[in-house]
Amino acid sequence: MIHIVTDSAADLPAEILKEHNIHVVPLTVKINGVEYREGVDLSPLEFQQKMLSSRELPVTSQPSPYNFFNVFQELSKKGQVLCLTLSSKLSGTFQSACVAKNMLGEKVKVYDTLAGSLGQGIQVIKAAKWAAEGLSIDEIIEKLDAVRKEMSILILLDTLENIVKGGRLSRFQGSLAKVLDIKVILHAVEGAVEVLDKVRGKKRFLMRAVEVISERGKDFSEKIFGITHLDNEEDANFLKGVIKERFNPKEVIVCPMGSTMGTYAGKGGMIISFG
Incomplete structure (x- = not known):
């Protein structure tokens, strides 16, 4: 066995x-000096609440x-x-x-x-x-x-707040992105993460993700799609509906994002995986 x-x-x-x-x-994830085991001591919902009320970025191990x-x-x-x-x-x-x-x-x-x-x-x-x-x-x-x-992974950042907290972007750049309503799409490349596109506006942002999916294959009938989100069930379910209608995959799983991935995706962030 x-x-x-x-x-x-x-x-x-x-x-x-x-x-x-x-x-x-x-x-494990440490928030405000307290360490939690992901999924054991801390549910995705509890993590969201604690992360959003913390001034510092959680630390994962x-x-x-x-x-x-x-x-x-x-x-x-x-x-x-x-x-x-x-x-x-x-x-x-x-x-x-x-x-x-x-x-x-x-x-x-x-x-x-x-x-x-x-x-x-x-x-x-x-x-x-x-x-x-x-x-x-x-x-x-x-x-x-x-x-x-064959696995494709898209990371949709609704806000750059956690990127700023993590020191990967200056506060000025983060504020400018917020004013201009700039959203960022990242993707996985051989296990690492790289910027794929920057889009202004929520609707264009979501539909650009759908465009990227269509560019990465023709027949999705045997593919499983996974969509995880951090406090963004509405957009995750919207994408689920579009993906099912347009690509007719074998299955679409939607669920909350845990603390390890959520620390980097930030509030409203989503990860779309298919393979």
Whole structure:
């Protein structure tokens, strides 16, 4: 039997974790000097409330190797373990999992999704389904390589406030963007994040994201889309409706964004993943 493990940055809803028997190792986030385990001590809604009332940007940290080791050790007694982590270009989570794996040997394998949020989560869901179908770990990893290569991730920043707090943008630049109603679309490139476009106005911003999706494929009938949001259910559901109508994908998952990804996306931010 193959047991699937991931970390909390995958932003998978509790019902999906339960349905596919997926085990989660939480990252941590520190807000106003208090440290919380993502998804354990702090729900997405609680994180939103605390982050929005904090003057400083929350600080996220990867799980320790010991946290992974405890999960791997228990599961490896009952079979093999495949752990899919947050992109190694964004966090040390993959390295922590690898340290833990090296303590236990060949019964555990660690896979770098080169993604976060539901870009990571979609790969986890597919791995769990393939494991349930009886595929070997090597066969699952071969299939994951193909999915990872085709995965597209768009990050829609409704506000640049958290980018300013994090020091990546000056306060003047952030204020100018706010006055001009400038929204930013980022995208994932080999696990890292780069600016894709800057758009003025909410409606043009959302429809530009839809245009980018259409530029990245023709047949989406077998694709799973994931949309996570930070306090922006209205726009997330609007995009869900447009995506279903225009692209007819296999499935569209919409859920709140956790603290790891939400710290960087900021209020109103969304991440659209498909693959």
